[in-house]
Amino acid sequence: MAEVSVARSVLDAVAVHGASTVFGLPGVHNLAFWKGAGKTPLVVRHEQAAVYAADGWARTTGRLGAAVVTTGPGAANALAAFGEAASVGSPVLLVASEIPQRLRREGRVRGVLHESRDQAALFAPLAKAVFSPRTAAEVAEVLDLALATAMTHPRGPVYMDIPADVLGEPAVTGTAAHWHEIEPADADVDAAAAVLDGARVVIWAGGGAVDVEPSLAVLAEHLGAPVVAGYQGRGCPPTDHPASVGLPPHEPEVAALIGAADVLLAVGGDLDGMNTRNWTMPRPPKLVTLDPALPRDAPEWPADAAVTGRLGDALRGLRDRLSPHPAWAPDGLRKEVLARLAADPRTSEAVTLVEAVESARTAETVLVCDMAVAGYWVGGYASAPGPRRLAYPVGWGTLGFGLPAAIGAAAAGRPVIAVCGDGGLMMGVGELATLVQEQLPVTVLVVDDGGYGMLRYDQIHAGDDEVGVDLVTPDFPALAAAFGIPARQVTIRDLAGALAPAEGPRLVHLRARLTPPRTTSPRWYED
Known part of the structure; x- marks a missing residue:
């Protein structure tokens, strides 16, 4: 029987804990994850996307999400997405490679490729726990503990780095660790x-x-x-x-x-x-x-x-x-509020957007919203047929979350509607290629207001000039076609039909400038 490498032992362990799909980006120091028999990580186009996808997987399934990235800039690229997972308590394990142990000199930085003075320190303020094993035996000692730590309440992301040369060494059998829940007193x-x-x-x-x-x-x-x-x-x-x-x-x-x-x-x-x-x-x-x-x-x-x-x-x-009590809240409150919003010229188009998304989704569809005005509306007001049907980055407010997190939700076997703005989509537009490569059932709805619409509203609300918020945007349907993704541009009236479930990726482009909802801070205290 062929020896199992340390890298393979990591992939096998996270699969046992629920991360049957791992998201990652190969680099010169972590190629061991793509070597040998067994399932290899799903390749994305940016390390940030790998952790967003793992977070989307965790939010959708309730199981562990896992990502693997390479040393130095690869690890640093993952930091913002790791912070988003921390803000909402997503159980994610991020494994980064480190420079080869044979080249490390304690207390010295010698210019080894991708070397950092303390790579793990980047993640320490955000991580539930940080592990830095330096031998195969140390990996075996802490691996299951790291997984149990991520999954034990209060849940949160865990960071681990392993030297590149250790990843390729034969794995050592470790000690299983399990998470447990407290019995209420x-x-x-x-x-x-x-x-x-x-x-x-x-x-x-x-x-x-x-x-x-x-x-x-x-x-x-x-x-x-x-x-x-x-x-x-x-x-x-x-x-x-x-x-x-x-x-x-x-x-x-x-x-x-x-x-x-x-x-x-x-x-x-x-x-x-x-x-x-x-x-x-x-x-x-x-x-x-x-x-x-x-x-x-x-x-x-x-x-x-x-x-x-x-x-x-x-x-x-x-x-x-406790004794039973009759219901005391008024009936029809949701219907009443939505009717008020639909009658308001400032918000009527946004309500139509929400209704279009609701009509297109199935009971299994996951809505993944970016930090965009359209995402605020869908994330706050769309109906939910059950738990874990919404992934929304309001915890840390990480723009660019929508498309890569949708990869994780879709890889878990769910159809996805990703609600993005033009600005946020451009932060990870390369992940359109990932959708095609994996043929994931993601409908990308791009609500294009020609820039950062929420920031534009903030400036208008404050009486400031509009500066830095208007962007050059591409022809989104043509861009999607370049990746081989079916795409169409629609009006708000045609939106519902364009969002109907599809088996593979597609893109729907809507030009609209929406007023933000009351869930955004400039509107919190309006009468």
Whole structure:
């Protein structure tokens, strides 16, 4: 039997933990990942795209995402995408090569190709953990620990670098590590139930709730509680569920609903600045939190009762302790708000865009939104048929996320609509070639306003001149055709038909200048 290399042992280990597809870019120091029997990494066109794709995979599947990049500039290129994964707690393992160990001299930088003084230090402020094994035996000691660390709540990306010459050495058998979840304490559940008992409750669904959506929906029905979801919790429960508000908390009607409750029950976090208007949204007098693990940072809003541990157990424990209540929220709130937005000349075209995307998606379609005005609308207002159907980079606000993250979601076997602006798409336009090479079912919707539309709005809102926000953009359909991607330019009226599901990649180009929604900070406090 042929020896298994260290590089192959990494690929085999991440597959066991859920990353059956690994995303990467080959370089002179990491070619061992593309050598030998077995599945090799899916090749993208930029290291940043590799980590965005791994993040998209993790958000879509709930499993580990994995990326491999080369030394020095290859690792540095991945940093922004790694930060985005950190901001939302995506379980991603990034493995970078390092210069050959035989050429390393402790404390010295000698100009070896791609050498850095401390490559791992680039990632340390963002990573949940950093590992720098320097021998095959050390890789075996820490590999499963690194994977378990990424998957243990609170989840987050883990960085590992391995010297180039070690990657090609025979692997050593390591010790398996496993992640575990804490059992919620009965006393904590009792205390939370005491705060909730007899109260008018509104439930906040954060990103940690996506794996316990059925239990959350049952508790919402039991308490008669409306559910408002943060960006990462969209689809908990599905928008068509009677308890789902289906709108962002930034809209005044939703903010008023939250403020009218006696208790806010926050399940799975995400009471962050972007969701709460920097903690200025109306909030009920009492707060109860359910989290799978202690958060890394102290919450901005202290809880009156906090339960830590397996969310499913906590939700079921509350249901068993509390009496049922009738629903108290008004019916038809989502319909009412969307009708208001559709009647407003400033936002009517954006509502048409959202409706077109909704009509084209299936129950399995994942919407991947970039940091663009169109992405803000779809990410905040499109219906969600279930959890893990939206990937949206609002955590770190990384422009250029949309197309490469769509690669990860599509590689996981889901049809994808990627909602991009012209500026963000150009940051990773080479990934159109990846779509073709892998024949991924991604419809790229480019909403082209000739520049950075959100920044243009910021300048107008501030009374400043428009400077630096207008861009030269290509003929997008012709550009897509150059890659062999079917493409068409449409008007807003024809958009829904153009977005209908397709088996392979395609591009739809829409020229439109949309007013940003209330989820964007310049509009947070409008009357």
